[in-house]
Amino acid sequence: MGKRIVVPFGPQHPVLPEPIHLDLVLEDERVIEAIPSIGYIHRGLESLVTKRDYKNYVFVAERICGICSFIHSSGYCQGIEAVMEIDVPLRAQYLRVFWSELSRMHSHLLWLGCYADSFGFENLFMNAWRIRESVLDIMEETSGGRVIQGSCKVGGVRRDVSNTRLREIVRSLETIETQITELTEVFLNDSTVMHRTKGVGVLSESDAWKLGAAGPTLRGSGIKSDIRTTGYGAYEFLKMKPVVHHGGDCYARCMVRADELHSSIDLIRQVSDQIPDTEIEVKVTGGPNGEYFSRVEQPRGEAVHYVKGDGSKNLVRHRVRTPTCANIPPLLTMLAGCDLSDVPVIVLSIDPCISCTER
């Protein structure tokens, strides 16, 4: 048995786009325990809700995280709309699904890239991000922004996408889908990649359940849970099956995300087929009075937005519970007992989004 040493991992680390700090207690090359410390990105933006008009606050809610920005803003709006009992026009709800699914695609492609980078496969990283750019192009063209869109507002959406354009987008997604299939082929069948991911960072089904994992981390451990199946917004009218895999290792989590890329494309296709011609927004007057828990499915799992208002222009409280926050305890379980060289792969496998976690 070797001597115990502590190796600091982060906050500034090449594989991490964002800072999180882990103290890794090592015995030889084996990690015995990982002790996290967070707070590097804490801004305290929830408190801004008392200083900003609840309609303007949508922009702050969107900036909780730049990757799943649209879904955060729609989660917040959904909460306010429920409190104020606003009937959001159907077309707006479908457009929200459209942008949410595009966000999911760009987030998963981004993740696939960073994940490839974590085991040193730079070429794959570049390829994933190349495909991601075509998704971002659609995003920019339809909403006006690449990563921060600002197209969601209380009572609907800010921009419309014509039906013809939607059909064209669905056609261009076909090309993207072939590229994605080629890309995920490497992640799922290449022996070098499999060697680094299969059986690494295993999270058993019972642990995943007990520790409250969320999103692909949970579904990769064989538990069927996807907030989209509860049918919020226009998901009610769309057909989708949650993607579940049973391995519980990094490979299974990668498989979940790879399959979700296809299910997102399928959802966008359904949106374009079914979208009704209605208004895209309703006029909102007055202030929210009451409270609501709004749940949405982020690329990383379930996010909960709690809003509470007292009838004035400013809310009393806004609280967000984000998926990465839920996934940190499972991460620590996965890290205990792994090799030092596998740490970046395992950390990346939960798709950590620290901006969300710390807000």
Added chain:
Amino acid sequence: MSYITKSPWIIHYDASSCNGCDIEVLASLTPLYDVERFGIINTGNPKHADIFLITGSVNEQNKEIVQNIYAQMPEPKVVVAIGICASSGGVFRECYNVMGGVDKVIPVDVYVLGCAARPESIIDGVVKGLAVLEERQTALKEGRSIERKVVEVNRSAGKAESANESEVSL
């Protein structure tokens, strides 16, 4: 701009940003924008870096790390603040845990505006930074002291304006 003699390497650190600008920094390294063709490489080691790209408004816990990275970089060095957050605090300016722009903790040479800053603007900012770097290199060679003056990159490179600009009340 004259040619500089050495490929500039960059280091990137996220000092409490929302991630939007970070992924745009990474996007400028990838095939569509590809700054690597100019020899610009993203390194994880401050001792190898010439240009420090920093996103987000600094908070108390980050302050020391930012200063630490800056101190470890050898002269000549350039700091590029990316996004409105890093320039002035942006949307988060009134948050209790935000100190404001990066220039509160380290000297900044180039400010890249935009929320999120577009990859085109980021590349523009880095190119402006190269000119500063070149000037400092000459100054060091000639034994002069290094002057720090500020350049600003506007957000004109984008194709489409973001929909929300007029409505954000800051």
